Amino acid sequence: MTVDHETVSLGAFEFQCGETIPDLELAYETYGEFEGDNAVLVCHALTGSAHVASQGRFEDSDQAYAWWDDIVGPGKAIDTTEYFVVCVNVPGSCYGSSGPPSPNPETGEPYGPEFPPVTVADWTEAQRTLLDELGVPHLYAVVGGSVGGMNVLEWAKRHPDHVEKIVPIAAAGRLDSQCLALDGIARRAITTDPNWNGGDYYDGDHPDEGLALARELGHVMYFSKSSMDRRFGRRAATREAERAFPVDPAGRFFPYRDVESYLDYNASKFVERFDANSYLYLTRAMDNYDLASGFESDADALAAFDGDALVMSFTGDWHFTTQQSEALADALRETDTDVAHHVVDSDYGHDAFLVEPDSVGPPVSDFLAEGIGGNAVSDTVEVETEESDFAPVHNSLFSQ
Structure with a gap:
Protein backbone atom coordinates (compact mmCIF):
# COMPACT_ATOMS: atom_id res chain seq x y z
CA MET A 1 0.00 0.00 0.00
CA SER A 177 -28.86 23.99 23.08
CA GLN A 178 -27.49 21.75 25.83
CA CYS A 179 -24.36 20.91 23.87
CA LEU A 180 -24.00 24.58 22.91
CA ALA A 181 -24.14 25.46 26.60
CA LEU A 182 -21.49 22.91 27.59
CA ASP A 183 -19.18 24.03 24.78
CA GLY A 184 -19.62 27.61 25.95
CA ILE A 185 -18.55 26.64 29.47
CA ALA A 186 -15.53 24.81 28.06
CA ARG A 187 -14.44 27.90 26.15
CA ARG A 188 -14.89 30.04 29.25
CA ALA A 189 -12.55 27.69 31.13
CA ILE A 190 -9.86 28.59 28.57
CA THR A 191 -10.49 32.32 28.28
CA THR A 192 -10.57 32.81 32.07
CA ASP A 193 -7.22 31.06 32.54
CA PRO A 194 -4.77 33.82 33.58
CA ASN A 195 -2.28 32.55 31.01
CA TRP A 196 -4.65 32.87 28.06
CA ASN A 197 -3.71 36.55 27.69
CA GLY A 198 -6.33 37.26 25.05
CA GLY A 199 -4.92 34.44 22.92
CA ASP A 200 -1.38 35.90 22.78
CA TYR A 201 0.37 33.33 24.97
CA TYR A 202 2.86 31.72 22.60
CA ASP A 203 5.90 33.46 24.08
CA GLY A 204 4.98 32.56 27.64
CA ASP A 205 3.03 30.11 29.74
CA HIS A 206 0.11 28.49 27.92
CA PRO A 207 -3.41 28.28 29.42
CA ASP A 208 -2.98 24.60 30.19
CA GLU A 209 -5.32 24.46 33.19
CA GLY A 210 -8.14 26.07 31.23
CA LEU A 211 -7.61 23.77 28.26
CA ALA A 212 -7.47 20.75 30.57
CA LEU A 213 -10.80 21.68 32.15
CA ALA A 214 -12.34 22.23 28.71
CA ARG A 215 -11.14 18.80 27.62
CA GLU A 216 -12.48 17.15 30.76
CA LEU A 217 -15.90 18.64 30.14
CA GLY A 218 -15.77 17.47 26.54
CA HIS A 219 -14.68 14.01 27.62
CA VAL A 220 -17.69 13.68 29.91
CA MET A 221 -19.91 14.60 26.95
CA TYR A 222 -18.55 11.62 25.01
CA PHE A 223 -19.56 9.00 27.60
CA SER A 224 -23.04 7.79 28.45
CA LYS A 225 -24.15 7.70 32.09
CA SER A 226 -24.28 3.91 32.15
CA SER A 227 -20.82 3.52 30.62
CA MET A 228 -19.33 5.86 33.22
CA ASP A 229 -21.03 3.98 36.04
CA ARG A 230 -19.82 0.66 34.68
CA ARG A 231 -16.26 1.83 34.09
CA PHE A 232 -15.64 3.92 37.21
CA GLY A 233 -18.47 3.60 39.68
CA ARG A 234 -17.69 5.47 42.90
CA ARG A 235 -14.28 3.88 43.37
CA ALA A 236 -11.43 5.82 44.87
CA ALA A 237 -8.31 6.14 42.76
CA THR A 238 -5.26 4.10 43.59
CA ARG A 239 -2.76 5.48 46.07
CA GLU A 240 -0.32 6.09 43.23
CA ALA A 241 -2.70 8.48 41.47
CA GLU A 242 -1.58 12.10 41.67
CA ARG A 243 -4.00 14.99 41.61
CA ALA A 244 -3.56 17.19 38.55
CA PHE A 245 -5.24 20.22 40.13
CA PRO A 246 -4.94 21.89 43.55
CA VAL A 247 -7.32 20.45 46.11
CA ASP A 248 -9.47 22.45 48.48
CA PRO A 249 -8.78 21.93 52.21
CA ALA A 250 -11.87 19.80 52.76
CA GLY A 251 -10.94 17.70 49.75
CA ARG A 252 -8.04 16.17 51.63
CA PHE A 253 -10.57 14.41 53.85
CA PHE A 254 -12.46 12.85 50.94
CA PRO A 255 -11.31 10.31 48.34
CA TYR A 256 -9.83 11.25 44.99
CA ARG A 257 -12.11 9.19 42.82
CA ASP A 258 -11.17 6.96 39.92
CA VAL A 259 -13.28 8.95 37.46
CA GLU A 260 -11.52 12.16 38.51
CA SER A 261 -8.12 10.55 38.12
CA TYR A 262 -9.04 9.26 34.65
CA LEU A 263 -10.20 12.67 33.45
CA ASP A 264 -7.21 14.46 34.98
CA TYR A 265 -4.73 12.04 33.41
CA ASN A 266 -6.22 12.28 29.93
CA ALA A 267 -6.52 16.06 30.15
CA SER A 268 -2.86 16.38 31.13
CA LYS A 269 -1.89 14.34 28.07
CA PHE A 270 -4.18 16.36 25.85
CA VAL A 271 -2.64 19.73 26.75
CA GLU A 272 0.75 18.37 25.70
CA ARG A 273 -0.46 17.91 22.13
CA PHE A 274 -3.20 20.47 21.50
CA ASP A 275 -3.47 24.25 21.28
CA ALA A 276 -5.97 26.20 23.38
CA ASN A 277 -6.77 28.72 20.65
CA SER A 278 -7.39 25.89 18.18
CA TYR A 279 -9.82 24.35 20.67
CA LEU A 280 -11.70 27.65 20.78
CA TYR A 281 -11.74 27.96 16.99
CA LEU A 282 -12.84 24.40 16.28
CA THR A 283 -15.62 24.32 18.88
CA ARG A 284 -16.92 27.61 17.48
CA ALA A 285 -17.00 26.07 14.00
CA MET A 286 -18.94 23.07 15.29
CA ASP A 287 -21.36 25.15 17.34
CA ASN A 288 -22.02 27.52 14.46
CA TYR A 289 -22.83 24.79 11.95
Whole structure:
Protein backbone atom coordinates (compact mmCIF):
# COMPACT_ATOMS: atom_id res chain seq x y z
CA MET A 1 0.00 0.00 0.00
CA THR A 2 1.26 3.45 -0.93
CA VAL A 3 1.13 6.03 1.87
CA ASP A 4 1.97 9.71 1.62
CA HIS A 5 1.95 12.31 4.38
CA GLU A 6 2.52 15.83 3.17
CA THR A 7 1.90 19.50 3.83
CA VAL A 8 0.92 21.57 0.81
CA SER A 9 0.77 25.34 0.36
CA LEU A 10 -2.35 26.42 -1.51
CA GLY A 11 -1.73 30.16 -1.66
CA ALA A 12 -4.17 32.86 -0.62
CA PHE A 13 -7.41 31.58 0.88
CA GLU A 14 -10.55 33.57 1.67
CA PHE A 15 -12.57 32.34 4.63
CA GLN A 16 -16.33 32.47 4.88
CA CYS A 17 -16.03 35.44 7.25
CA GLY A 18 -14.46 37.47 4.40
CA GLU A 19 -10.92 37.52 5.80
CA THR A 20 -7.97 36.20 3.78
CA ILE A 21 -4.61 34.72 4.73
CA PRO A 22 -1.73 34.90 2.23
CA ASP A 23 -0.95 31.19 2.25
CA LEU A 24 -3.13 28.32 3.42
CA GLU A 25 -1.15 25.24 4.37
CA LEU A 26 -2.91 21.90 4.74
CA ALA A 27 -1.47 18.74 6.28
CA TYR A 28 -2.91 15.64 4.67
CA GLU A 29 -2.34 11.93 4.23
CA THR A 30 -3.26 9.60 1.39
CA TYR A 31 -3.47 5.82 1.47
CA GLY A 32 -3.66 3.47 -1.50
CA GLU A 33 -3.58 4.14 -5.23
CA PHE A 34 -5.80 6.61 -7.08
CA GLU A 35 -7.61 4.97 -10.01
CA GLY A 36 -9.85 7.83 -11.08
CA ASP A 37 -13.10 6.77 -9.41
CA ASN A 38 -12.09 5.30 -6.05
CA ALA A 39 -11.30 8.33 -3.88
CA VAL A 40 -12.73 8.36 -0.34
CA LEU A 41 -12.37 11.46 1.83
CA VAL A 42 -12.34 10.77 5.58
CA CYS A 43 -13.20 13.79 7.74
CA HIS A 44 -11.77 13.83 11.26
CA ALA A 45 -13.58 14.84 14.44
CA LEU A 46 -12.93 17.88 16.62
CA THR A 47 -9.38 17.22 17.84
CA GLY A 48 -8.38 14.64 15.26
CA SER A 49 -5.64 14.91 12.68
CA ALA A 50 -4.78 13.67 9.20
CA HIS A 51 -3.27 10.55 10.80
CA VAL A 52 -6.33 8.38 10.34
CA ALA A 53 -4.40 5.09 10.11
CA SER A 54 -1.14 3.80 11.53
CA GLN A 55 0.43 3.21 8.14
CA GLY A 56 0.67 6.95 7.65
CA ARG A 57 1.91 8.06 11.06
CA PHE A 58 5.18 9.95 11.28
CA GLU A 59 7.55 7.95 13.48
CA ASP A 60 8.80 11.10 15.21
CA SER A 61 5.45 12.86 15.42
CA ASP A 62 3.70 14.00 18.58
CA GLN A 63 0.47 14.52 16.66
CA ALA A 64 -2.75 12.62 17.27
CA TYR A 65 -2.50 8.86 17.07
CA ALA A 66 -4.01 6.84 14.24
CA TRP A 67 -7.52 7.59 15.35
CA TRP A 68 -9.43 5.19 13.03
CA ASP A 69 -6.85 2.50 12.48
CA ASP A 70 -9.43 -0.25 12.99
CA ILE A 71 -11.55 1.09 10.13
CA VAL A 72 -9.03 2.35 7.54
CA GLY A 73 -6.36 0.10 6.09
CA PRO A 74 -5.72 -2.98 3.93
CA GLY A 75 -8.62 -5.40 4.22
CA LYS A 76 -10.49 -3.16 6.67
CA ALA A 77 -13.88 -1.47 6.29
CA ILE A 78 -12.42 1.37 4.22
CA ASP A 79 -10.06 -0.89 2.34
CA THR A 80 -6.96 0.92 1.16
CA THR A 81 -6.28 -1.82 -1.38
CA GLU A 82 -9.51 -0.79 -3.11
CA TYR A 83 -9.95 2.88 -2.26
CA PHE A 84 -7.69 5.91 -2.44
CA VAL A 85 -8.21 7.41 1.01
CA VAL A 86 -7.52 11.07 1.77
CA CYS A 87 -7.64 12.68 5.21
CA VAL A 88 -6.98 16.40 5.70
CA ASN A 89 -6.27 18.28 8.90
CA VAL A 90 -8.77 21.13 8.88
CA PRO A 91 -7.83 24.83 8.93
CA GLY A 92 -7.86 26.19 12.46
CA SER A 93 -6.36 23.04 13.93
CA CYS A 94 -2.82 22.60 15.23
CA TYR A 95 -1.72 19.39 13.52
CA GLY A 96 0.07 20.81 10.52
CA SER A 97 -2.61 22.88 8.79
CA SER A 98 -2.80 26.65 9.11
CA GLY A 99 -4.32 27.73 12.40
CA PRO A 100 -3.78 30.07 15.36
CA PRO A 101 -0.38 28.59 16.35
CA SER A 102 0.92 28.75 12.76
CA PRO A 103 3.40 31.49 11.82
CA ASN A 104 1.91 34.35 9.86
CA PRO A 105 4.19 34.57 6.78
CA GLU A 106 3.90 38.35 6.85
CA THR A 107 5.18 38.71 10.44
CA GLY A 108 6.89 35.43 11.26
CA GLU A 109 4.93 35.30 14.53
CA PRO A 110 2.04 32.96 15.39
CA TYR A 111 -1.33 34.16 14.14
CA GLY A 112 -2.89 33.66 17.56
CA PRO A 113 -6.26 35.42 17.80
CA GLU A 114 -5.58 37.20 14.49
CA PHE A 115 -6.29 33.98 12.59
CA PRO A 116 -9.65 34.28 10.80
CA PRO A 117 -12.67 32.56 12.34
CA VAL A 118 -13.20 29.21 10.63
CA THR A 119 -16.38 27.35 9.68
CA VAL A 120 -17.24 23.86 8.50
CA ALA A 121 -17.81 25.42 5.09
CA ASP A 122 -14.20 26.63 5.14
CA TRP A 123 -13.03 23.09 5.90
CA THR A 124 -15.01 21.79 2.93
CA GLU A 125 -13.70 24.41 0.53
CA ALA A 126 -10.12 23.84 1.72
CA GLN A 127 -10.52 20.11 1.13
CA ARG A 128 -11.97 20.75 -2.33
CA THR A 129 -8.98 22.97 -3.14
CA LEU A 130 -6.54 20.31 -1.96
CA LEU A 131 -8.27 17.60 -3.98
CA ASP A 132 -7.99 19.81 -7.07
CA GLU A 133 -4.28 20.11 -6.32
CA LEU A 134 -4.05 16.30 -6.11
CA GLY A 135 -5.95 15.83 -9.37
CA VAL A 136 -9.02 14.28 -7.73
CA PRO A 137 -12.08 15.86 -9.36
CA HIS A 138 -14.67 13.46 -7.95
CA LEU A 139 -15.15 11.53 -4.70
CA TYR A 140 -16.59 8.07 -4.49
CA ALA A 141 -17.50 8.74 -0.86
CA VAL A 142 -17.10 11.14 2.04
CA VAL A 143 -17.09 9.56 5.52
CA GLY A 144 -16.78 11.17 8.95
CA GLY A 145 -17.94 11.09 12.54
CA SER A 146 -19.09 13.79 14.97
CA VAL A 147 -18.24 17.23 13.59
CA GLY A 148 -16.52 15.28 10.81
CA GLY A 149 -20.03 14.09 9.96
CA MET A 150 -21.10 17.73 9.67
CA ASN A 151 -18.19 18.14 7.26
CA VAL A 152 -19.65 15.22 5.28
CA LEU A 153 -23.06 16.91 5.13
CA GLU A 154 -21.47 20.13 3.93
CA TRP A 155 -19.93 18.24 1.01
CA ALA A 156 -23.38 17.00 -0.02
CA LYS A 157 -24.71 20.54 0.34
CA ARG A 158 -21.94 22.50 -1.38
CA HIS A 159 -20.58 19.97 -3.87
CA PRO A 160 -23.41 17.54 -4.58
CA ASP A 161 -22.07 16.68 -8.04
CA HIS A 162 -18.63 15.81 -6.69
CA VAL A 163 -19.55 12.88 -4.42
CA GLU A 164 -21.48 9.64 -4.90
CA LYS A 165 -21.93 8.40 -1.33
CA ILE A 166 -22.00 10.09 2.07
CA VAL A 167 -21.63 8.51 5.51
CA PRO A 168 -22.29 10.93 8.40
CA ILE A 169 -21.72 8.99 11.65
CA ALA A 170 -22.84 10.17 15.10
CA ALA A 171 -23.63 13.57 13.61
CA ALA A 172 -26.53 15.94 13.00
CA GLY A 173 -27.49 19.02 11.07
CA ARG A 174 -26.75 21.19 14.12
CA LEU A 175 -25.99 21.03 17.84
CA ASP A 176 -28.79 21.37 20.35
CA SER A 177 -28.86 23.99 23.08
CA GLN A 178 -27.49 21.75 25.83
CA CYS A 179 -24.36 20.91 23.87
CA LEU A 180 -24.00 24.58 22.91
CA ALA A 181 -24.14 25.46 26.60
CA LEU A 182 -21.49 22.91 27.59
CA ASP A 183 -19.18 24.03 24.78
CA GLY A 184 -19.62 27.61 25.95
CA ILE A 185 -18.55 26.64 29.47
CA ALA A 186 -15.53 24.81 28.06
CA ARG A 187 -14.44 27.90 26.15
CA ARG A 188 -14.89 30.04 29.25
CA ALA A 189 -12.55 27.69 31.13
CA ILE A 190 -9.86 28.59 28.57
CA THR A 191 -10.49 32.32 28.28
CA THR A 192 -10.57 32.81 32.07
CA ASP A 193 -7.22 31.06 32.54
CA PRO A 194 -4.77 33.82 33.58
CA ASN A 195 -2.28 32.55 31.01
CA TRP A 196 -4.65 32.87 28.06
CA ASN A 197 -3.71 36.55 27.69
CA GLY A 198 -6.33 37.26 25.05
CA GLY A 199 -4.92 34.44 22.92
CA ASP A 200 -1.38 35.90 22.78
CA TYR A 201 0.37 33.33 24.97
CA TYR A 202 2.86 31.72 22.60
CA ASP A 203 5.90 33.46 24.08
CA GLY A 204 4.98 32.56 27.64
CA ASP A 205 3.03 30.11 29.74
CA HIS A 206 0.11 28.49 27.92
CA PRO A 207 -3.41 28.28 29.42
CA ASP A 208 -2.98 24.60 30.19
CA GLU A 209 -5.32 24.46 33.19
CA GLY A 210 -8.14 26.07 31.23
CA LEU A 211 -7.61 23.77 28.26
CA ALA A 212 -7.47 20.75 30.57
CA LEU A 213 -10.80 21.68 32.15
CA ALA A 214 -12.34 22.23 28.71
CA ARG A 215 -11.14 18.80 27.62
CA GLU A 216 -12.48 17.15 30.76
CA LEU A 217 -15.90 18.64 30.14
CA GLY A 218 -15.77 17.47 26.54
CA HIS A 219 -14.68 14.01 27.62
CA VAL A 220 -17.69 13.68 29.91
CA MET A 221 -19.91 14.60 26.95
CA TYR A 222 -18.55 11.62 25.01
CA PHE A 223 -19.56 9.00 27.60
CA SER A 224 -23.04 7.79 28.45
CA LYS A 225 -24.15 7.70 32.09
CA SER A 226 -24.28 3.91 32.15
CA SER A 227 -20.82 3.52 30.62
CA MET A 228 -19.33 5.86 33.22
CA ASP A 229 -21.03 3.98 36.04
CA ARG A 230 -19.82 0.66 34.68
CA ARG A 231 -16.26 1.83 34.09
CA PHE A 232 -15.64 3.92 37.21
CA GLY A 233 -18.47 3.60 39.68
CA ARG A 234 -17.69 5.47 42.90
CA ARG A 235 -14.28 3.88 43.37
CA ALA A 236 -11.43 5.82 44.87
CA ALA A 237 -8.31 6.14 42.76
CA THR A 238 -5.26 4.10 43.59
CA ARG A 239 -2.76 5.48 46.07
CA GLU A 240 -0.32 6.09 43.23
CA ALA A 241 -2.70 8.48 41.47
CA GLU A 242 -1.58 12.10 41.67
CA ARG A 243 -4.00 14.99 41.61
CA ALA A 244 -3.56 17.19 38.55
CA PHE A 245 -5.24 20.22 40.13
CA PRO A 246 -4.94 21.89 43.55
CA VAL A 247 -7.32 20.45 46.11
CA ASP A 248 -9.47 22.45 48.48
CA PRO A 249 -8.78 21.93 52.21
CA ALA A 250 -11.87 19.80 52.76
CA GLY A 251 -10.94 17.70 49.75
CA ARG A 252 -8.04 16.17 51.63
CA PHE A 253 -10.57 14.41 53.85
CA PHE A 254 -12.46 12.85 50.94
CA PRO A 255 -11.31 10.31 48.34
CA TYR A 256 -9.83 11.25 44.99
CA ARG A 257 -12.11 9.19 42.82
CA ASP A 258 -11.17 6.96 39.92
CA VAL A 259 -13.28 8.95 37.46
CA GLU A 260 -11.52 12.16 38.51
CA SER A 261 -8.12 10.55 38.12
CA TYR A 262 -9.04 9.26 34.65
CA LEU A 263 -10.20 12.67 33.45
CA ASP A 264 -7.21 14.46 34.98
CA TYR A 265 -4.73 12.04 33.41
CA ASN A 266 -6.22 12.28 29.93
CA ALA A 267 -6.52 16.06 30.15
CA SER A 268 -2.86 16.38 31.13
CA LYS A 269 -1.89 14.34 28.07
CA PHE A 270 -4.18 16.36 25.85
CA VAL A 271 -2.64 19.73 26.75
CA GLU A 272 0.75 18.37 25.70
CA ARG A 273 -0.46 17.91 22.13
CA PHE A 274 -3.20 20.47 21.50
CA ASP A 275 -3.47 24.25 21.28
CA ALA A 276 -5.97 26.20 23.38
CA ASN A 277 -6.77 28.72 20.65
CA SER A 278 -7.39 25.89 18.18
CA TYR A 279 -9.82 24.35 20.67
CA LEU A 280 -11.70 27.65 20.78
CA TYR A 281 -11.74 27.96 16.99
CA LEU A 282 -12.84 24.40 16.28
CA THR A 283 -15.62 24.32 18.88
CA ARG A 284 -16.92 27.61 17.48
CA ALA A 285 -17.00 26.07 14.00
CA MET A 286 -18.94 23.07 15.29
CA ASP A 287 -21.36 25.15 17.34
CA ASN A 288 -22.02 27.52 14.46
CA TYR A 289 -22.83 24.79 11.95
CA ASP A 290 -26.40 24.68 10.66
CA LEU A 291 -27.08 22.48 7.65
CA ALA A 292 -30.12 24.54 6.69
CA SER A 293 -28.22 27.87 6.67
CA GLY A 294 -29.06 29.68 3.46
CA PHE A 295 -31.91 27.29 2.69
CA GLU A 296 -35.47 26.79 3.86
CA SER A 297 -34.81 23.41 5.50
CA ASP A 298 -32.34 20.56 5.78
CA ALA A 299 -34.09 18.80 2.90
CA ASP A 300 -33.78 21.92 0.76
CA ALA A 301 -30.06 22.13 1.58
CA LEU A 302 -29.55 18.52 0.45
CA ALA A 303 -31.92 18.59 -2.53
CA ALA A 304 -29.18 18.70 -5.18
CA PHE A 305 -27.43 15.59 -3.83
CA ASP A 306 -28.53 12.53 -5.80
CA GLY A 307 -26.17 9.88 -4.45
CA ASP A 308 -26.60 7.33 -1.67
CA ALA A 309 -26.43 8.02 2.07
CA LEU A 310 -25.76 5.94 5.16
CA VAL A 311 -26.59 7.71 8.42
CA MET A 312 -25.27 5.98 11.54
CA SER A 313 -26.11 6.65 15.19
CA PHE A 314 -25.62 5.04 18.61
CA THR A 315 -28.29 4.49 21.22
CA GLY A 316 -26.19 5.74 24.14
CA ASP A 317 -25.02 8.90 22.39
CA TRP A 318 -26.55 12.03 23.94
CA HIS A 319 -24.15 14.39 22.16
CA PHE A 320 -25.72 13.58 18.78
CA THR A 321 -28.81 11.48 19.45
CA THR A 322 -30.48 8.85 17.30
CA GLN A 323 -33.46 11.21 17.05
CA GLN A 324 -31.24 13.86 15.47
CA SER A 325 -29.84 11.29 13.04
CA GLU A 326 -33.34 10.13 12.16
CA ALA A 327 -34.32 13.73 11.44
CA LEU A 328 -31.33 13.93 9.10
CA ALA A 329 -32.35 10.66 7.41
CA ASP A 330 -35.89 12.03 7.02
CA ALA A 331 -34.52 15.12 5.30
CA LEU A 332 -32.67 12.90 2.85
CA ARG A 333 -35.79 10.80 2.27
CA GLU A 334 -37.68 13.99 1.39
CA THR A 335 -35.25 14.47 -1.48
CA ASP A 336 -35.78 10.87 -2.69
CA THR A 337 -32.21 10.01 -1.76
CA ASP A 338 -31.49 6.32 -1.23
CA VAL A 339 -30.73 6.43 2.50
CA ALA A 340 -30.49 4.04 5.42
CA HIS A 341 -30.33 5.03 9.08
CA HIS A 342 -28.30 2.34 10.80
CA VAL A 343 -28.76 2.47 14.59
CA VAL A 344 -26.11 0.70 16.66
CA ASP A 345 -27.30 -0.58 20.04
CA SER A 346 -24.50 0.67 22.26
CA ASP A 347 -24.39 2.30 25.68
CA TYR A 348 -20.81 3.54 25.32
CA GLY A 349 -21.71 7.08 24.29
CA HIS A 350 -20.63 9.44 21.55
CA ASP A 351 -17.15 7.96 21.12
CA ALA A 352 -18.62 4.58 20.16
CA PHE A 353 -17.84 5.39 16.52
CA LEU A 354 -14.14 5.42 17.47
CA VAL A 355 -13.96 2.52 19.92
CA GLU A 356 -16.46 -0.04 18.58
CA PRO A 357 -15.08 -0.96 15.13
CA ASP A 358 -16.97 -4.25 15.02
CA SER A 359 -20.23 -2.28 15.03
CA VAL A 360 -19.09 0.46 12.65
CA GLY A 361 -16.96 -1.42 10.13
CA PRO A 362 -19.40 -3.93 8.58
CA PRO A 363 -22.17 -1.47 7.63
CA VAL A 364 -19.63 1.06 6.31
CA SER A 365 -17.85 -1.62 4.29
CA ASP A 366 -21.06 -3.03 2.82
CA PHE A 367 -22.44 0.42 2.06
CA LEU A 368 -19.33 1.44 0.17
CA ALA A 369 -19.41 -1.80 -1.81
CA GLU A 370 -23.13 -2.29 -2.38
CA GLY A 371 -25.02 0.83 -1.27
CA ILE A 372 -27.94 0.58 1.14
CA GLY A 373 -28.58 -2.98 -0.06
CA GLY A 374 -25.48 -4.23 1.72
CA ASN A 375 -26.02 -7.23 3.99
CA ALA A 376 -24.75 -5.45 7.11
CA VAL A 377 -26.71 -2.24 6.46
CA SER A 378 -30.04 -1.95 8.27
CA ASP A 379 -32.51 0.90 8.09
CA THR A 380 -34.01 1.72 11.48
CA VAL A 381 -36.89 4.11 10.92
CA GLU A 382 -38.96 3.76 14.09
CA VAL A 383 -37.06 6.25 16.20
CA GLU A 384 -39.34 8.40 18.29
CA THR A 385 -38.84 12.15 18.24
CA GLU A 386 -39.03 12.40 22.02
CA GLU A 387 -37.55 10.20 24.77
CA SER A 388 -37.24 6.62 23.56
CA ASP A 389 -35.43 3.36 24.21
CA PHE A 390 -32.85 4.27 21.60
CA ALA A 391 -31.35 7.42 23.11
CA PRO A 392 -31.55 8.57 26.70
CA VAL A 393 -32.72 12.11 27.23
CA HIS A 394 -29.82 14.48 27.70
CA ASN A 395 -30.38 15.10 31.39
CA SER A 396 -29.81 11.41 32.10
CA LEU A 397 -26.11 12.17 32.39
CA PHE A 398 -26.69 14.69 35.12
CA SER A 399 -29.71 13.27 36.97
CA GLN A 400 -29.37 12.06 40.55
